[in-house]
Amino acid sequence: MTAFLDLVVAERRADAAAARRRDPYLGRSLGDAPPPRRFTLALEQAAGAARFAVIAEVKRISPSGGSLAAAGFDPRAQALLYAGAGAAAISVLTEPRHWGGSFDDLRAIRATVKVPLLCKDIVVDEYQVWQARAAGADAVLLVAEAIGEAELARLVDLVFDLGMEPFVEAHDPTAFGRAVRTRARVVGANARDLRDPAVIDRSRARLLHTFVRPGQLFVAESGIASAADLAELPARVDGILVGTALMKAAHPAVLVRELAQAKRPAATAR
Secondary structure, eight states: OOHHHHHHHHHHHHHHHHHHHHOTTGGGGGGGSOOOOOHHHHHHHHHHTTBOEEEEEEOSEETTTEEOSOTTOOHHHHHHHHHHHTOSEEEEEOOOSSSOOOHHHHHHHHTTOOSOEEEESOOOSHHHHHHHHHTTOSEEEEEGGGSOHHHHHHHHHHHHHTTOEEEEEESSHHHHHHHHHSSOSEEEEESBOTTSTTOBOTTHHHHHGGGOOTTOEEEEESOOOSGGGGGGSOTTOOEEEEOHHHHHOSSHHHHHHHHHHSBOOOOOOO
16 A cells, blocks of 8 residues: 555544444444345346446545535435436445545435445445444445455455445455455456556456456446446446546436446356
């Protein structure tokens, strides 16, 4: 790790420790959480129809590009646009400092849409997984570069134990190797290097797709701004995660619809 990712990991460890001190019995309140929706099934159904499963993202800030949301931004309205246009799932940022997210956004969106929700954060502590489930998450993103292999395996197990789906992503080949060795059924190649968020390498999906195990769903993340960009993806890609382009779009529902209706090339066996 270097600068940016190091910083966020340290911040989120401190945040989780502080939250645990405030509410050490969070697990006892999970009975109030809505039952998990089937995140992986939603992706499989979209990919099985020879289309890309679109995970549309709600985020207020891009660490490399600044504010993405105007004053008075309503995350619920944005999520409704995505769901209505055919998004298979919605990614919701919960990291507060660099992406402007919160668990309040996750709770509000969960109460508004019916598609599965991915809690997207730099998850480095089991307490964050409990927080995600309490807020209504159906899946949790785990960044392989942010944690060691043993810790990653423990967090994957906990996500499954709480009835959610782990989505393990990486940018570099070594970390992606750790990602695909986990029990996760959804793995992703992030074109954005979280060690330096200004760096986007759209060749990542092509570089890493051969490492994906049979039975795993493979998602290409970041760097996708239009349906034309999908032609660069290898056939092994099942889904795409799109955030900044949607948040900047004058008509995000139109872009979601274009992405969701784009035909995938002939796919390899899974």
